[in-house]
Amino acid sequence: MAALSTAPMPVWRRLLRSGTVRTLGPFVPVVVLWWLLAAFEVFPRSFFAGPTAVLTTLGGLLEKGILPGYLSDSLTRLAYGVGFGLLIGLPLGFAVAMIGRLRRFCWPILLFFQAIADIAWLPIVIVWFGFSLTAVTFVIVYTIVFPLMLSVVAGVEQVPRELVRAARSLGAGRWRVFVEVIVPGSLPSVAGGIRTGLGYGWRALVAAEIIVGTSGIGYMMFDARRVGDISQVFLGMVVLGSLWYALDALILAPFERATVERWGMVRRLEADG
Template sequence: MKTRKFDPVGWIVPILVIAVWWAVTRFGIVAPYQLPSPQTLARVLVDFATGWYGLTPYAGTMFLHLWHSLYRVLTGFALAVVLGLPLGFATGRVRLLRRLFDPFLGLIRSVPGIGWLPIAIVWFGVGEGNTRFLITLAAFFPIYLNTMQGAAGVPDLTVRAGRMLGARGLTLFATVIFPAAFSQIAVGLRLGLGVAWAYLVLGEVTGVTEGLGAVMTDGRMLGQVDIVLAAMIVIAIAGKLTDWLLCALCRCISPTVRKGGRNA
């Protein structure tokens, strides 16, 4: 998980996409109600954040909706971490527990997220509980699987060396197993956070009144594609920023990652 320097090559594709986007809207290849121009979308984004132009019913409400969405993502992700990390370490280090839990969890993981939506609504109702359940469920499996693989992949020689130096129990875990497995764990955390943002939209389109997913649903029903795209862009930026913060936290936690010995 090394800190990346600015790479101008990474801007080539976005610039090309914006150029094509401008061309197809400028010359009428795509109707404005299907795809607004980059200039129009930029104004809608500014209006969404500031309310300067009053272009949509959501003028000036971006930070309110972002806060609600961010809170749901972080609480659901935190619950997935609390469940996924201990279970992943347990099944990764204890073969009997892996044989006991892994087949059952594999069956649950095989059900697509949209398949859980009806039963989630029955169990938790429409709104906060349903959304948080879907986010937690989605984020749990990447965290659990990568933690299990990381814990299981710690060489026995490394563990024996730690014991020879006097490490036992929690000390052995904190000084040997956890650092050795952390690069794999960090991958799972990043994947889990990413799918948490994806499942946020699935949860918020089912009845909540505040949140970026709710804005997207209302915008679609009102035929305002511009506000739908604006909400998508805000989600993309928020997801990227939270991923960056998670990477920074992982570098602080793990000496191996901080030294750049392994990449997550």
């Protein structure tokens, strides 16, 4: 038995446990299917670009500096929208969650505007702000704020009331209870809301750039469609998907996982006590 336990792990199993394989492996059959559809011309080439054509387009846009410029514009707009969205959504979310009268007044309004898609605002936003950074930022902020506020309210509701009562019985004031109990306890839901809101904001950015923007990845895709360069449209989708996957895997998912694990530790300690 000892000899069996010390036997070397098979190569295929080591590969399956590799982070690179687990990250990129699921995309291999997708790329193979994509390549086969293009190679056998299941769809006309004018309507469907294969991986080879997309890579050629990528090299050309990188060499000309077009793609880095568009990408920089998109990320700048996203940063503005996310920054303002968090600055607005987090304080308002906690205020609505903590103040009963404010919640009763605002809750129907939150549900109403949550149901209105961001793209529905684009016609009036163009009238208000024109084809500007402000118009795109407004759409992203609108898309992020409402799901974030709803997540904050849900997170505050999930905080066990016995923890709040225990803190107050030990002499903690309202502010200390909020900072040391409410905020940490609601962080898992808040982290999920941030992750979801940024996903919505990312899609809103692309929609706004297609209709409002004069640069950016969304604009590149729309302009390519206008001139009939379908490979740029496919390239834009690949870039958007890759960037969001990297952002989610490197920042958002670890942040959400860390907050959930931290709260889980608190709950387990509470149960043990």
